[in-house]
Amino acid sequence: QSALTQPASVSGSPGQSITISCTGTSSDVGGYNYVSWYQQHPGKAPKLMIYEVSNRPSGVPDRFSGSKSGNTASLTISGLQAEDEADYYCSSYTSSSTRVVFGGGTKLTVL
Amino acid sequence: EVQLVESGGGLVQPGRSLRLSCTASGFTFGDYAMSWVRQAPGKGLEWVGFIRSKAYGGTTEYAASVKGRFTISRDDSKSIAYLQMNSLKTEDTAVYYCTRVGYCSSTSCYARAPSYYFDYWGQGTLVTVSS
Numbered sequence: 001q002s003a004l005t006q007p008a009s010v011s012g013s014p015g016q017s018i019t020i021s022c023t024g025t026s027s028d029v030g031g032y033n034y035v036s037w038y039q040q041h042p043g044k045a046p047k048l049m050i051y052e053v054s055n056r057p058s059g060v061p062d063r064f065s066g067s068k069s070g071n072t073a074s075l076t077i078s079g080l081q082a083e084d085e086a087d088y089y090c091s092s093y094t095s096s097s098t099r100v101v102f103g104g105g106t107k108l109t110v111l
Numbered sequence: 112e113v114q115l116v117e118s119g120g121g122l123v124q125p126g127r128s129l130r131l132s133c134t135a136s137g138f139t140f141g142d143y144a145m146s147w148v149r150q151a152p153g154k155g156l157e158w159v160g161f162i163r164s165k166a167y168g169g170t171t172e173y174a175a176s177v178k179g180r181f182t183i184s185r186d187d188s189k190s191i192a193y194l195q196m197n198s199l200k201t202e203d204t205a206v207y208y209c210t211r212v213g214y215c216s217s218t219s220c221y222a223r224a225p226s227y228y229f230d231y232w233g234q235g236t237l238v239t240v241s242s
């Protein structure tokens with residue numbers, strides 16, 4: 001069981017918007033602005049999409065955005081495209097001895 | 112171009128040891144913390160540990176699941192990070208990714224302070240622990 005809770009799957013049609021949630025506690029997501037999001041295509045290494053809640057690395061389309069409210073962080077993808085189909089993982093700093101925790105991952109299907 | 116290349120993976124028996132290497136290029140290696148993240152077959156990501164840059168003490172931190180068995184070190188002169196894995200268990204079977212730790216972007220952070228996200232990833236190396 002992962003420390004952060006994500007939905008197992010989400011889906012959307014091309015052009016639509018979807019949101020993936022990532023729920024933790026006040027010891028991780030809710031207590032610190034160190035939430036990040038990663039995209040992973042099958043057989044590939046993960047890629048950073050969002051860091052420190054809402055910052056987007058250079059080269060990541062502005063269709064990807066991040067936010068946080070209380071103990072839940074969210075990744076929103078607007079204008080869905082076929083190439084967005086992938087697994088998405090959230091991550092956060094935690095005050096526990098294990099400094100970084102991941103969510104279980106969400107499989108995004110573009111219909 | 113930032114590149115991270117892992118090596119050293121393979122098949123190992125339970126209880127034995129293995130050392131992974133991560134050779135970095137395209138950036139000033141000594142200025143960054145480095146981390147290892149693993150992914151068991153068909154499963155999600157799991158943070159293993161990280162090592163800070165010398166400017167931040169070169170200290171290490173580990174996940175509870177590997178603490179006391181795994182050790183991360185670095186050789187800044189060669190731009191290599193290592194993951195020494197001892198007393199391996201079957202549940203350590205995974206693809207091991209070397210990652211670079213990004214800098215903190217907050218104005219309250221010191222210059223080049225490490226954050227808790229991974230901005231570049233290697234291609235991964237598979238470690239299989241089995242008898």
